[in-house]
Amino acid sequence: MFDTEYSGYMTPGARRLVSRDGVGHTFDSGSFALELLLTGGPPPWDRYELWHTPDDLADWLAGSHLAAELPLATGEVRVTEEELEAARKFRDALFRIAPTLALRNDKGKPMPGVGPMTAADVELVNAAVGPVPRPVLDADGTKVWELPITGAQVLSLAARELIDLIGTDSGKRVRMCEGDNCYLLFHDTSRPGNRRWCSMQRCGNRHKVGNYRSRH
Template sequence: MTEDVRRVFRMDNEVLAFRFTATVSDRAGAQPRERLTGPARLTMWLRATGFDVADVAPADLAAAVALREAIYRIGSAIAAGKRPDSKDVRILNKAASSGQAKAALEQGRAQWHLTDTAPVGDALGVLATDAIHLLGGPDRHRVKNCEGPGCAGLYLDTSRAGNRRWCSMNTCGNKVKKARLAAS
């Protein structure tokens, strides 16, 4: 039986690297929920994201989780106006430099071509590069942590006023609105 990727993962973040960090949910809650519970789950997420990965080894999963957490900690530091930890920056830079993925436009859609020798490393390189472009780019001041109950997920505030509070109005924003209605 195959699982529906949208029931397992949140895929609504417009920033690829931040969508990857959302493979842990309820980060600010009492019990954060790990969604990459095994190599098969990482394979599922990568495929749903457009990376043609056939198999993920346990070592690939460990590297992916380390990268995901480095991206999350760097993003959270930047959102708080702090300097990211140098160890996290090294993890991010190493993943980005190790990847050999090639972008291509095929049938009007962007595709990633991964090497046969290290497809997961290539995919992680794309994720790391995406994070670097955002976290080190001109919009870094728009990186925020969600204020939704228990969430703390990363997002890019693209609102004109720069006052967005939730990673997604459809999830965290609705939870807050429903709680307010129930309380009144």
């Protein structure tokens, strides 16, 4: 998002986005926690809100990084109104935490309308840690999710992942796209650790075109 509109997903965790100029591109945040930033947020990012009801959150999870480990059907996640509200508050905190990390790494820029990470944000993340979705074996010996998966379990998974990003060297790979007016955040999981763009289809290509025009 951030100058793009959500359009769906191709494989779990890889989201199809469409920019204001109508160009589609695939974006992978490399992280389940950072993927939550694509669903809306505090003003002015609330205009991208996708989680209007508990079912919206459950539907969205079926295309998330959570489903990359095991397939996840919409009806396998049960979200209450309270859990939806908790997820939104967690996401708002994430909007302050992730850009702060990117700026510390000199791999980001200030995000419009969003302040720095606070002690209250860290407290909220810690409070979200609890039981997470569990993979189990069914009667046929197939690996499946233990059902139902709850909204609280999903939030706990995001909190645990975020703590790993903040509290370990992994945090050094939290970055913001270097494209002009693009604020998409990602965890660089590439082996060389040199990812610069939300997508080579969009901002990476724009950079290449700009360099070409400058040279010619």
